[in-house]
Amino acid sequence: MTSPRPVPSVADWLRVNVAIGTLSFGSASRIVLYEDAVVRDRGWVTTEEFAEVITVAQLLPGPNLVNLSAYLGYRLVGPVGAVAGILCLCLPGAVLAVVLSGVLALDHPWVQAPLRGMAVAGIVLLFLFLWRRLPGLASTADPATPARVRVRLARAGLMAGVAAAILLGVSLFVVLAVALPVALLLEFTL
Amino acid sequence: MKLLALFWIFFRLGLVSFGSVFAVLPELQRALVDQGLVTPEGFVQAFVLGQVVPGPNMAMCTVIGWHVAGLAGAVVAFVGIYSGPVAIMGAAYAVYHRWRKVTWVRRLELAVRPVVLGLLGASAVSLLWTAAGTQRLLALGVAIVVGALALRARLGALALLFVGGVAWSLGRALL
Numbered sequence: 001m002t003s004p005r006p007v008p009s010v011a012d013w014l015r016v017n018v019a020i021g022t023l024s025f026g027s028a029s030r031i032v033l034y035e036d037a038v039v040r041d042r043g044w045v046t047t048e049e050f051a052e053v054i055t056v057a058q059l060l061p062g063p064n065l066v067n068l069s070a071y072l073g074y075r076l077v078g079p080v081g082a083v084a085g086i087l088c089l090c091l092p093g094a095v096l097a098v099v100l101s102g103v104l105a106l107d108h109p110w111v112q113a114p115l116r117g118m119a120v121a122g123i124v125l126l127f128l129f130l131w132r133r134l135p136g137l138a139s140t141a142d143p144a145t146p147a148r149v150r151v152r153l154a155r156a157g158l159m160a161g162v163a164a165a166i167l168l169g170v171s172l173f174v175v176l177a178v179a180l181p182v183a184l185l186l187e188f189t190l
Numbered sequence: 191m192k193l194l195a196l197f198w199i200f201f202r203l204g205l206v207s208f209g210s211v212f213a214v215l216p217e218l219q220r221a222l223v224d225q226g227l228v229t230p231e232g233f234v235q236a237f238v239l240g241q242v243v244p245g246p247n248m249a250m251c252t253v254i255g256w257h258v259a260g261l262a263g264a265v266v267a268f269v270g271i272y273s274g275p276v277a278i279m280g281a282a283y284a285v286y287h288r289w290r291k292v293t294w295v296r297r298l299e300l301a302v303r304p305v306v307l308g309l310l311g312a313s314a315v316s317l318l319w320t321a322a323g324t325q326r327l328l329a330l331g332v333a334i335v336v337g338a339l340a341l342r343a344r345l346g347a348l349a350l351l352f353v354g355g356v357a358w359s360l361g362r363a364l365l
Contacts, residue, residue: 020244020245021244021245022244022245023244023348024244024245025242025243025244025351025355026351026354028314028317029347029350029351030244030245030246032347033347033348036346036347051303052290052299054306055299055302055303055306056279056282056286056299057279058208058209058306058309058310059208059302059306060208060275060278060279060282061204061205061206061207061208061274061275061278062204062207062208062272062274062275062276062278062279063207063209063210063211063246063247063248063275064209064210065210065245065246066246066248066272066275066276067275067279070275070276070279070280070283071279071282071283074279074280074283074284075283075287079280082276082280083276086272086276089245089246090245090246090248090249090268090272091245091268092243092244092245093243093244093245093246093249094243094245094249094252094253094264094268095252096243096244096249097236097239097240097242097243097249097250097252097253098252098253098256098264100239100242100243101235101236101239101253101256101257104239106235106238106239106242109362110359113355113358113359113362114355114356114358114359115242115355116321116323116325116329116358117332117354117355117356117357117358117359117361118351118352118354118355118358119241119317119321119354120318120321120322120329120332120333120336120354120358121332121333121336121350121351121353121354121355122351122354123314123317123318123321123333124333124336124337124340124350124354125340125347125350125351126310126313126314126317127314127337128337128340128341129310130307130310130311130314133307133310134307136303136307137303137304137307139300139303140300141293141296141297141300155303155304156304158304158305158308159304159305159307159308159311160308161308162304162305162308162309162311162312163308163309163311163312163315164312166308166309166312166313166316167312167315167316172208172209172213172309175309176305179305179308180302180305183301183302183304183305184298184301186301187297187298187300187301188297188301
């Protein structure tokens with residue numbers, strides 16, 4: 001039933017990571033470029049598996065982007081390839097930042113304007129990325145039967161509640177301490 | 191000793207940096223500024239640079255390492271901040287990938303999914319707030335232009351970033 005998906009070589013994997021590590025201007029754009037590269041353009045993982053990896057990546061410590069690349073790297077090309085992929089992803093920006101810290105007048109309006117614009121565009125991409133994730137709220141353990149309406153509503157409410165709590169300044173640890181038990185309760189009782 | 195202290199600060203905070211560098215920003219600032227390793231202005235500049243360059247915004251840590259102790263400092267900061275999470279993801283992959291088809295494991299992931307999406311949504315909103323600064327109308331305008339092009343013209347991500355940069359520059363010049 002599952003059709004074989006293309007498997008990247010280590011070189012393919014490093015190429016994707018370098019590309020994102022050098023081109024993902026606009027902070028929020030990174031994770032979107034990643035999904036486009038590995039799901040839409042190359043088909044190395046399915047949308048559903050990508051959604052799973054996002055959950056794992058977000059729940060464990062570390063930047064989402066790095067965790068995502070590490071997980072998919074381990075999965076697709078093994079541990080050595082995964083670490084090499086992380087280097088390809090993180091080093092270009094780190095080196096560029098060090099170089100810029102020596103030469104750039106960051107407070108100059110003509111430097112700031114395009115950077116601000118790219119940041120806003122990146123955030124728009126992040127909203128679109130979230131929009132694409134919403135159908136995932138209807139998934140169940142059995143792919144053939146989507147979740148019932150009240151389960152979907154409960155999940156959407158939980159999502160909105162978590163976002164609102166964080167925006168109101170509740171600390172991440174408090175939010176997780178409340179939301180995770182609630183999430184489990186919803187899943188296993190509704 | 192300085193290198194060791196630097197490594198410890200970054201490694202320790204790497205282990206609790208949920209989501210992105212934002213999670214540990216206050217603690218990082220406290221650790222680095224209080225120990226006299228970085229000035230408050232230097233810290234803010236490094237933060238801005240981390241936002242500007244491509245790749246993870248933890249690039250700011252490498253900048254701080256560089257300014258504290260040159261190349262060795264940069265390497266120590268880079269390895270310190272990333273090594274913990276990458277090792278943990280290795281373990282997480284080994285466990286999760288093996289068990290992900292098991293029904294209750296899959297249900298755990300499905301249960302937690304809304305929480306994770308809520309966290310992402312909150313960071314998108316607060317990022318937008320930060321990026322807009324005092325120029326909320328301009329930010330809104332740029333966001334609408336980029337959003338419309340993304341939905342209507344189906345431009346790629348890079349083209350949209352470029353459009354955003356140009357739109358803000360034009361907006362500033364005209365307004």
